[in-house]
Amino acid sequence: MSHAPRNSTADEGLELRNRVVELLPALRAFARALTRDRSEADDLVQETLLKALSNIDKFEPGTNLRAWLFTILRNSFYTDIRKRKRESEGLSMLGLQSSNAGPEQEWALTLKSLEEALKHLPDDQREAVVLVGAAGLSYEEAANVCNCAVGTIKSRVNRARTKLLTLMGADAAMDVVGADAITLSTAQSVSAGSD
Template structure:
């Protein structure tokens, strides 16, 4: 089936967002880009099942997420390793804006269970509604809400541990202050 120019342009425009989501799932940008490539090919192959005018981005995110977890399942044993080294990989990504606190944040993010991390990313960074995120993750809206909430609590905890108790008034900023001083 020929793909309309408008749809092609929308697909092209979705790539930065797909990459960002893929990085947060896979932990390193090389694997993330392989995921995006696979997603684009799959999307192209089944564009006839996409209803133009509906949410293309959510549709693409669903494909990418399914692809990620099917790869994880296929890899079997390797997964455990992938999960184990995920923290190291994500943390070793250079912080491109050069801010130390962002690196701390990445590290904390990498320590979340993947279901919580993806929920938090979809709602907090990709800009999806709870309903859309639930559709993408194929679960109930309430499940997404509780995952996001648990993810936030855990992050707050992890980042507070980093900052210690001295700068309680604003622990996240305190991390920055402490780092730039030391």
């Protein structure tokens, strides 16, 4: 009895879709860090996925899918900002975020403090620290996403961490950003998941 050959293109497509689904929490966390608004972040992730699917033929198998998706998300974010400026809608909505009272545990307070401190970072620093710390990208991958030199990303991350230390107070910030990238990643994931 002969078996029909497996369709390797279909198998590759299914594997690619599964990898994209695994990256959704990281994409959402990055979008939240950029937009500072849950609803806008969800819209940005959806737009990113639509663009990625319509341009899937441009993705080179074997390359970094996460960096490719983050680049699409970042470019979409900045395109939307330019579009809003042209339409004179302004950017005031980016700073608005509905308050959500979470549990009053120490970790929740630290997380809230981190979220607030991240809002006060310049966009380029917030973007760099989220890509490297929360999304787990290497400095090289983050530099590719941001279309800048590796040294620039390292500098932005360093300045962001220093400013977070100042904004949050040294002890609280060290608990979150000084310990390691996993801690910041956890903080961002918890923040994205608590919506």
